[in-house]
Amino acid sequence: MNLLYFSAFRAVMLTGTVSAAAELLGRSQPAVSRLLDKLEGELGVTLFERRRGLVTPTSVAQLLLDEIERAYVSLDALKSFAARVAEGENSRIDLAIIPALASGFVPRLLGTFRSDWPNTKILLNVTLSAKIEDWAASQQIDFGLAETPFRRSGFRIDTFSDTPYIAAVPAGHPLADKARIGPADLVDVPFISWASLTSAGQLVAQAFRSCGVKYDAAYETTVSSMAYEMVKNGVGIGLIDPYTAVGELDERVRLIPFAPAIPCNVALLRPESRPANRAVDALLDLMATERDRLMKLLPR
Template identity: 30%
Template sequence: MLSMHKNAFDIRQLEAFSAVMSAGSITGAARLLGRSQPAVSRLIQDLEAELGYALLYRTSGRIQPTSRGLRFHAEVERHLASLVHIRERAEAIGNDEPATLTVAATPSLAAGLLPPALVALAPELLSRHLHVQALAAENVVQAVLARSADLGISSLPLEHPGLDIHWIAEAPCVVAMAANDPFASQDVVRLSDLGNGRIITLANPYRLRHRINEVFARAGVVPERMIDVNASLTALSLVRSGLGFAIIEPATAFGVPLDGIVLRKLDQHIPFLFGAISAAVVPQSPTVTALIETVRVQALDIPGCRLVEANAVDGLDNAVYGKSIAQKETPYE
């Protein structure tokens, strides 16, 4: 068993394991590290002996991670990234420069909203080393809570006592279609008109997809064919290939325009809710404070986007989660 009183891991062991996981072989890892194959094998064996369990299966000259190896790899990656950040921040301190900045954002917001916000920052505020992590919304929250990210930009829900929510914005989803589609001549497209086509939309049932499903149900529309994706940019690429209509959030749609695709309003309002978060009770650097504001300004450039007033935040439950069972069962008077 691993003892808490043992010495810290040899960083070379962790680097060797990370390289093996990246390369998929001892030979490839040795080339990545500039070490001999026997040296890398020995480092992995020593690490496994230190841990008390196997990290890799070795069969017929091939290797693959064990279930414990996969879980340990996630921890190793975070640790190695933290060491890189510490070195960068130490250099920044020595040079009296802005500290290294790490921003975690969902893929849609990282691609469609963050780039112009970073461009809008004053040059003296932007550090030499910048880390942008495109993560699932749940992982954005965890990165901010773990303080491995200075700032998070994510879709709602964002409820957690360890977070400070700086602002929340709402923007309507849009439908993306081929420029030569017959519906492209309309300014507003009826959801009911899309039911016979193939609908491309996001897969996560607990975020935006939940609201999209509710709107379809309320309109009495049952799509005949659907494609689920985990990123809006993928949806737009599928539309450009002629595979259907995409109902997606507007940050990617307007922030990363693709040739051959047009965006149209829907006759049904599907809100996309997102916000800026940081770890609670952690002082913000001037760079983070400025970036929170520039992202807010860029968000308001999205057509139809508005900020949610502070006193209205508690009233977002229906928009985020949908109506409760009690609400659905209560008849209208």
């Protein structure tokens, strides 16, 4: 099939009109309409309902767009690879990390890394674990750091860290002097937890159930730094990841181990078809060294 047909179709779906698609593609409106007609003819389906100059996508068009977007992701990955080859080995690193590692952990390392690899560019994506998994599976990144579990394939998985989540307590709170905090301590206490859509949120809810305590979070978030700020301002008690905990140390917050321990399982995702890159290996070595240093600072 002619990729130009799909390009015209995608442009119409993204812009909403044939005229806007034509402007985006640098073609005339009749030319784009002809491309759509040819695509419908080859597929043998109706992609758009046409009324008074307007086009309305059919359900088939929506399904086709999903498939085309996957193809464009692969094409973008191919373009990135070609650019890397043209620029030379180690010229660029594409990585994706969860927010917990973005507020302090990774940024602190980049200055040191640049002193050793001054000509290496870094594209740093900060997003949730599910998106990192998608990018790793579609070979769009050199590596990703995301929380388990994963559903897709196409990448190698190695444990990066499994240090448990830790309770953050306002310094003046009655629980601030405890050696351990568990679900029973949080009954009738404003609790700041993880959103149920995250793996951490599901693990926290399971920990409460296993202790026979009703899970009743007053606040939920997808970002640890948000929970830490709330604790710092006396809003409640939060359960945060170890990287945020050690990176956001503040005298207004006490860090106390949580029991039962809930591991913060961060995995290293390495796409299977990405070429070897010495700069990537150097950056990962630097991350591992800093991880080991920071985790020793947490209370046990």
